[in-house]
Amino acid sequence: MSLRVTPRVPSRPAPRRARRLAAPLLCAATVVLAMAGVGCGRPFRIATAPGFVELDGQSATGYDYRATSPEGVVMAVKVLEDEDRAELGFWTKSIVLQMRDVSGYAHLATVDVTSLDGTPGKRMEFAHDEDGKPYLYWVTVFAAQGKLFIAEAGAPKPLFERNRASVEWTMKSLKVKCDTLVSPVLASRTCHRW
């Protein structure tokens, strides 16, 4: 029995042509992925509470997110782009004036809240009679990354009070700031596209 020793052959370097092709392909793939990220999804994250269902096809109504319980407690979020002209206090005051003076809603309270990512916001609690029945209506507003995030919740008063914990849970799950590693790289336009 003889032992054969194969001499060690150094691996052949990849041809230059192939390397030249790989680099643009990688770039293109990255760009495509980034653009896909920009094109779909929404600039916030929210978790739908158990007992609620997120609704599809609600964008035509101006909402970016909408969920409902079987009884009709509705929660929604809409994003207003480029609304960094004023700070949170301005929008809070504007909403209260609009709801009270123009729409005749009773303003019950304004509460300081914080989103899941730590962004400070304001929750305005209103009440109004619809067809002679009392309803509760909450508007929560966050200002982040040049956008305004408006989260709404409403239902007949007894129903709302029964589902208050679920509404609060959903609202607390809202994230309005990007927390991924790519955010500093992809700048503000892509930062909030999950």
Next chain:
Amino acid sequence: MRTRRTTLCLIVLGALACLQGCGMASAESAPAMAPMAPAKSSAGAAVTHEELAQADAPAPPPPPPGEARPGPAKKEAPRAGEPERAAGDGKAEVAREHLIVYTATITMAVYQVQPNLALVERIAKESGGYLSLRSDNQITVRIPRAKFDAALGAIEKIGDVLHRDVSAEDVTDQYVDLEIRIKNARAMQTRLKQLLEKAAVKEAIEIEKELARVTQELELLEGKLKLLSDKIAYSTITVVFAARGSALQSASRVRLPFPWLQQLGLVNLLQLQEERTR
């Protein structure tokens, strides 16, 4: 020298006579202003200041919130243990208060309207007042003016007040004018009755016509005085459950040009769109 003294005496006497005349004129022209009470006299009879003063008049109302009552010093109801001033006291005559009609209109947010309407009515009744008008989203109550301030405060606590309008109208001149016209009409009526007793048939027809006209005018004036007395004795509070509306709002402040603000509300939120079939 004697002529000078006489002239001086005459001047002094003349001045005194003038002063007395002025005083009398003012005493006659400024009738007694007693706190008003609801007209409780017999139907059709005018309520004079004296009658009102004798009636169980409510205490003068507190001034409307945030403002002092204009006019001369108020005649306050005597406190327990404090002797009441003599009716003939000249200072008391001067210190008669102004007659003021208080009216308040409160606009409240549209929330729990029916229970709140009932609550407003209850507050009015508990204050000794009464319901004047009630509709689906509006209520008008009359409150004794002494309890106007307290009742208004209680009503404002029941909901979110969007707007508040309190007015105080001084009707002293109007009241005094009516009283004088009634007094004159009565005098004329009495005189005509006296003439009628002595008149011949032809004259009697003319006098009766005039008497009928004067009596009609007297009834009209008495009715007006009764109404005015009621307005003074009972303040009016109207509560409206409604949005102030864009017209009123635009008068008070600039309408913000953000369309999304107008889209906020339960109507849009609760109107769910059909999902596409999967």
